[in-house]
Amino acid sequence: MMKEIVIEAEGLTKKFGDFIAVNKISFNVEKGEIFGFLGANGAGKTTAMRMLCGLSIPSSGKAAVAGFDVYKQTENIKQNIGYMSQKFSLYEDLTVKENIRFYAGIYGMSRASVKEKMNSLLDLLKMSNEENSLVKSLPLGWKQKLAFSVAIMHQPKIVFLDEPTGGVDPVTRREFWNLIYAAAEKGITVFVTTHYMDEAEYCNRVSIMVDGVIEALDTPTNLKKNYKAVSMVEVFLQLARGATRSSD
Amino acid sequence: MIAITVKNIVKTYGTKKETITALDDISFEVSRGELFGIIGPDGAGKTSLFRILTTLLLAQGGTATVDGFDVVKDYKQVRNRVGYMPGRFSLYQDLSVEENLEFFATIFNTSIQENYNLIKEIYVQIEPFKKRRAGKLSGGMKQKLALCCALIHKPSVLFLDEPTTGVDAVSRKEFWDMLQNLKKQGITILVSTPYMDEAALCDRVALLQSGKIMSIDAPQEIVKSFKGQLWAVRSANMYALLKDLKQYEGTISCNSFGEFHHLLLKDGTNEKELLTYLNQHQHTSIELKKTEPGIEDCFMQLMNKN
Numbered sequence: 001m002m003k004e005i006v007i008e009a010e011g012l013t014k015k016f017g018d019f020i021a022v023n024k025i026s027f028n029v030e031k032g033e034i035f036g037f038l039g040a041n042g043a044g045k046t047t048a049m050r051m052l053c054g055l056s057i058p059s060s061g062k063a064a065v066a067g068f069d070v071y072k073q074t075e076n077i078k079q080n081i082g083y084m085s086q087k088f089s090l091y092e093d094l095t096v097k098e099n100i101r102f103y104a105g106i107y108g109m110s111r112a113s114v115k116e117k118m119n120s121l122l123d124l125l126k127m128s129n130e131e132n133s134l135v136k137s138l139p140l141g142w143k144q145k146l147a148f149s150v151a152i153m154h155q156p157k158i159v160f161l162d163e164p165t166g167g168v169d170p171v172t173r174r175e176f177w178n179l180i181y182a183a184a185e186k187g188i189t190v191f192v193t194t195h196y197m198d199e200a201e202y203c204n205r206v207s208i209m210v211d212g213v214i215e216a217l218d219t220p221t222n223l224k225k226n227y228k229a230v231s232m233v234e235v236f237l238q239l240a241r242g243a244t245r246s247s248d
Numbered sequence: 249m250i251a252i253t254v255k256n257i258v259k260t261y262g263t264k265k266e267t268i269t270a271l272d273d274i275s276f277e278v279s280r281g282e283l284f285g286i287i288g289p290d291g292a293g294k295t296s297l298f299r300i301l302t303t304l305l306l307a308q309g310g311t312a313t314v315d316g317f318d319v320v321k322d323y324k325q326v327r328n329r330v331g332y333m334p335g336r337f338s339l340y341q342d343l344s345v346e347e348n349l350e351f352f353a354t355i356f357n358t359s360i361q362e363n364y365n366l367i368k369e370i371y372v373q374i375e376p377f378k379k380r381r382a383g384k385l386s387g388g389m390k391q392k393l394a395l396c397c398a399l400i401h402k403p404s405v406l407f408l409d410e411p412t413t414g415v416d417a418v419s420r421k422e423f424w425d426m427l428q429n430l431k432k433q434g435i436t437i438l439v440s441t442p443y444m445d446e447a448a449l450c451d452r453v454a455l456l457q458s459g460k461i462m463s464i465d466a467p468q469e470i471v472k473s474f475k476g477q478l479w480a481v482r483s484a485n486m487y488a489l490l491k492d493l494k495q496y497e498g499t500i501s502c503n504s505f506g507e508f509h510h511l512l513l514k515d516g517t518n519e520k521e522l523l524t525y526l527n528q529h530q531h532t533s534i535e536l537k538k539t540e541p542g543i544e545d546c547f548m549q550l551m552n553k554n
Contacts, residue, residue, distance in 0.1 A: 040416040041387050086414075140290040166414055167442045169289030169457070170544050171551055174503055181487040195416055196443075201506035202486070220507065231506065233417055240418045 004031040011061035021047040023212035034190045039209030040240040066157040082151035085162035089147030092136035107154035141172030161192040197233040251436035252278035257310035270296040272459040286440040288456035294440040298409045302332045331403035335410040341383030356401030367396045408439040444544035462550040480508035480539035483531040
């Protein structure tokens with residue numbers, strides 16, 4: 001049986017003046033897959049991700065996300081994806097409940113389904129006692145788990161996670177990954193960037209970007225075999241050491 | 249010779265009604281020339297500790313000295329002797345690379361030339377961009393410039409607050425190589441990081457969690473103090489495996505660790521029983537072997553104990 005493809009990129013390119021931030025990248029991501037999108041700082045990950053989220057129009061190439069075109073159907077894309085990043089995800093000055101209600105509103109969920117979702121979400125995260133706390137008073141790990149749950153509340157086809165676990169304690173970091181696994185099991189495709197190389201091992205497939213190009217794309221097992229490495233750190237170091245540019 | 253002493257330091261924030269304890273009665277010493285790591289996640293209290301030691305924040309209780317000087321009474325002497333690289337980039341964005349360096353040298357009554365040998369190795373990497381404004385530098389270059397500025401007055405103790413957070417694996421490695429070189433020049437370094445794997449690169453580390461030090465020792469000693477035999481397990485379906493292992497009655501703890509799960513079994517549970525259990529749960533391609541714990545295993549074990 002053919003697996004459903006939810007992200008399809010072919011020769012996707014973004015130029016800023018003379019600078020080619022993303023240079024003809026091509027790949028497919030299947031439904032329910034956990035896809036690790038790795039690369040050194042400045043390799044072009046964020047630019048590529050912005051194009052896939054419908055936030056930046058490509059210079060050339062083709063891509064479809066959840067079946068929608070990244071040039072013409074960016075609004076449809078936004079309705080079918082979830083997004084969270086380490087830097088910005090929730091409103092610090094709103095309570096837990098207010099944040100959930102706010103995002104539910106943005107995603108156009110009905111009042112009845114918001115109420116139901118609110119309770120099941122607070123239960124799942126064991127945060128019912130904190131529902132009226134300001135988000136800024138929560139530990140980082142809790143915030144990130146909440147942000148992830150909010151990002152998939154409207155059951156998007158794909159969720160994009162930009163370094164979701166930076167600085168999170170080791171126990172909570174693993175709880176976070178359990179949420180990712182659970183989402184993938186329900187058929188939500190997970191597209192994730194990280195600097196923790198052990199987390200690269202948790203992905204079904206991993207791509208490694210160097211200087212705007214996808215240098216390698218395979219399962220962690222095959223990548224280690226092909227680069228004769230014992231760990232993903234080694235694979236990453238071998239590939240990214242050749243990078244000539246660095247930026248944020 | 250002691251470079252840093254921390255004695256019963258307590259730091260709280262907030263009002264009487266709602267107090268957050270950032271540092272809860274912590275004590276340790278750092279020897280001269282040591283590369284000492286404070287390992288802990290976001291919110292552990294790392295930054296509060298750094299700000300107290302660099303005289304930028306007052307503790308509610310306890311005392312601390314840097315290079316023999318009290319951080320409260322002798323704050324001026326302390327400031328002359330320390331280099332501080334805060335977690336957030338805090339150089340002047342509108343000044344060029346060269347101007348920033350000149351500025352910091354002048355403030356400390358010295359010149360770039362006087363201590364150039366100390367920063368040379370790092371500075372040559374950003375020198376081609378010396379006319380560029382600091383705000384326009386890439387992350388890696390900003391980090392190098394900040395380190396140069398923290399070093400230009402030849403501090404005896406260097407404080408680096410999460411210098412590698414958000415930095416990719418290659419740049420992190422380069423940064424730690426730079427630290428090893430500075431250590432060779434006799435500078436005491438106190439560095440904090442949320443990346444547990446970086447602990448192995450320090451002479452000694454303190455594992456900090458919720459304002460408390462859970463353990464202080466050389467990284468190899470901390471690893472030795474891990475209680476129990478750790479197993480590495482994998483199978484064809486890792487998520488199902490994790491769930492099943494957590495359910496298993498003989499399990500004390502089970503955590504994902506890259507391509508394996510790390511499993512700690514109760515006394516009296518043998519591997520045969522475990523394999524039978526896993527077979528019953530339809531796991532295929534099962535691999536089970538003994539493994540050595542890392543700092544992260546120890547950190548989690550200590551976290552669970554507290």
